[in-house]
Amino acid sequence: MQKQFKNVVVASMAAAIVLLAAMLGGAQAPAYRAPRTGDGKPNLNGIWQALNEANWDLQGHAAAQGPVAALGAAFSLPPSLGVVEGDEIPYLPAAAAKKKENQANWVKLDPEMKCYLPGVPRAAYLPYPFQIVQGPQNIMMAYQYAGAVRIINMGSPTKSPGDSWMGWSNGRWEGETLVVDVTSLNDQTWFDRAGNFHSDALHVVERYTPRSADTLMYEATIEDPKVFSRPWKISMPLYRRVEKNARILEYKCVEFAEELLYGPLSKKP
Amino acid sequence: MSHRLPALAVALAVMIVVAVLAQLPATAQTSSSAAKAPAAAKGWTPPRTPDGKPDLQGIWSDNTLTPLERPKGLGAKEFYTDQELAENSKKAREGNVGEEGELGAARPNAVRYDLELYGFDPSKLRYTSKRTSLIVGPEGVVPPMLPSARERNAEIAAKNKGHEFDSYLNRPLSERCILMGQEQIPMRPGANEGNLLQIVQGQGYMSLLHEIDHSTRVIPTDGRPHVPQNIRLWQGDSVGHWEGDTLVVDTTNFTNRTPFRGSSEKLHIIERFTRTADNNMVYQFTVEDPTTWAKPWTAEVTWTKTKGPVYEWACHEGNTMITTILRGARVADAEAAKKGK
Numbered sequence: 001m002q003k004q005f006k007n008v009v010v011a012s013m014a015a016a017i018v019l020l021a022a023m024l025g026g027a028q029a030p031a032y033r034a035p036r037t038g039d040g041k042p043n044l045n046g047i048w049q050a051l052n053e054a055n056w057d058l059q060g061h062a063a064a065q066g067p068v069a070a071l072g073a074a075f076s077l078p079p080s081l082g083v084v085e086g087d088e089i090p091y092l093p094a095a096a097a098k099k100k101e102n103q104a105n106w107v108k109l110d111p112e113m114k115c116y117l118p119g120v121p122r123a124a125y126l127p128y129p130f131q132i133v134q135g136p137q138n139i140m141m142a143y144q145y146a147g148a149v150r151i152i153n154m155g156s157p158t159k160s161p162g163d164s165w166m167g168w169s170n171g172r173w174e175g176e177t178l179v180v181d182v183t184s185l186n187d188q189t190w191f192d193r194a195g196n197f198h199s200d201a202l203h204v205v206e207r208y209t210p211r212s213a214d215t216l217m218y219e220a221t222i223e224d225p226k227v228f229s230r231p232w233k234i235s236m237p238l239y240r241r242v243e244k245n246a247r248i249l250e251y252k253c254v255e256f257a258e259e260l261l262y263g264p265l266s267k268k269p
Numbered sequence: 270m271s272h273r274l275p276a277l278a279v280a281l282a283v284m285i286v287v288a289v290l291a292q293l294p295a296t297a298q299t300s301s302s303a304a305k306a307p308a309a310a311k312g313w314t315p316p317r318t319p320d321g322k323p324d325l326q327g328i329w330s331d332n333t334l335t336p337l338e339r340p341k342g343l344g345a346k347e348f349y350t351d352q353e354l355a356e357n358s359k360k361a362r363e364g365n366v367g368e369e370g371e372l373g374a375a376r377p378n379a380v381r382y383d384l385e386l387y388g389f390d391p392s393k394l395r396y397t398s399k400r401t402s403l404i405v406g407p408e409g410v411v412p413p414m415l416p417s418a419r420e421r422n423a424e425i426a427a428k429n430k431g432h433e434f435d436s437y438l439n440r441p442l443s444e445r446c447i448l449m450g451q452e453q454i455p456m457r458p459g460a461n462e463g464n465l466l467q468i469v470q471g472q473g474y475m476s477l478l479h480e481i482d483h484s485t486r487v488i489p490t491d492g493r494p495h496v497p498q499n500i501r502l503w504q505g506d507s508v509g510h511w512e513g514d515t516l517v518v519d520t521t522n523f524t525n526r527t528p529f530r531g532s533s534e535k536l537h538i539i540e541r542f543t544r545t546a547d548n549n550m551v552y553q554f555t556v557e558d559p560t561t562w563a564k565p566w567t568a569e570v571t572w573t574k575t576k577g578p579v580y581e582w583a584c585h586e587g588n589t590m591i592t593t594i595l596r597g598a599r600v601a602d603a604e605a606a607k608k609g610k
Binding site (some may be wrong): 043 | 318365436447470484504583585
């Protein structure tokens, strides 16, 4: 009797723990249903920002000293477990060598230093907010960094008129998820400060899935047969900037890159 | 002890139920914030967004032959007759606009990009209203600059004189790809390129992508106040509110580095976006700066709907102009120094 009672207790404990674990774990929890816009679509309107170290290096890494001694600890490389599924970026051999070279010459070569448009997917996890303005026909993603911007066409897919820094985006809804197919990206942008790069054959499929009132799950599948041996995937949550006065402010970084780019050509006093 | 264990399990189960319930009201609250009463319709009724606001969305062109200031000789004549307009349009298409129109980059033989899209096809040149000038009213010109403003601007010009090629800092903002004339607020038609404007409206925001320099404005439309005065911005701070079917946008917090026709950081712009027909938007702006003009002045541009697409204008990324100009200047310096010896 006493033993039977003990079994019931243990079983109910186990059930409660399993239930609790399922709730906290998220993966097993029932899918979140986002509030709707006036036209019945999941409402992604808002100002969002990644809260991770992906822009430093998509892959897991230990902390390291930054490139400018004068900046001391303020601009050192923060550690991270990475955002790449399986933590492996499947470079083709020649591309792997180029990545290493990029990383070694990061400060000189990273387009972020020059305030160049960031491309996709990097725009999503730069350490600046971006705003989703969701209309029925088009969704605008306005990034604070460099005033970068994308228009995502939600109508029948259209063909790109030519390669560009931010690419050509056709979107569609798959249940709760905004799926964006991005093509026509040029080969000038990088994925991070670790020199991860791509060619003009890059094809990115992004998925934005609401996971709570104030978080989105961001996933990007990256395909580029000139650089990678297979498609690979990154994923991370994006967080809503919930401050009442949150705004995308002007961040025209061109003037912060001019001394670097043009300073040597100025007249010496 | 054996009684405590089930109590703990029950407590755990209760905690779970409470946690589940706690999530419900939060979700319900967010979804109820979507609906807002539609504004009353009067006269021509603009289409509405799903949120019931006048729908300004689409790709617009602000390309027009109408000049900002009224040509001399027209006096207080604010509008052309149909016949005059037809004659002026014909002249413009032959490449002869005189003072009556802004030909911009549509000069004959200026063949670049997609002719029709960019208006380079002279046969597509047109006035989008009967106005003789974009500036409204009997005067039709920018009011005379105050003497103090004239002095201020002369000082700035004198300071740069002889140093135009010293550094990137001495070059115009447009050459540095920081701010093109057209993207400055008020937005006004310039050359016939980069003149597409795409509007997207989301809850509580109107966003506008100006093709030129991928200039993007995300304007809150909930009537919130400006950012604090100490935050000065190249394009100022724009906040909006709806007045009937018109979106009114108020812009302040400019810097003193972006003079608009000689203005100072006290510049204050009020823009009004009103859809007047399926294919027309009237964009009106009032310019105010008591340190530059004795009175405010207002202009009006009729935008027309177009199909686009809006191209990416990556100005800075392709800027070889600044390096070429400065390198040229340094070579000239070196040659002058050699001659001087």
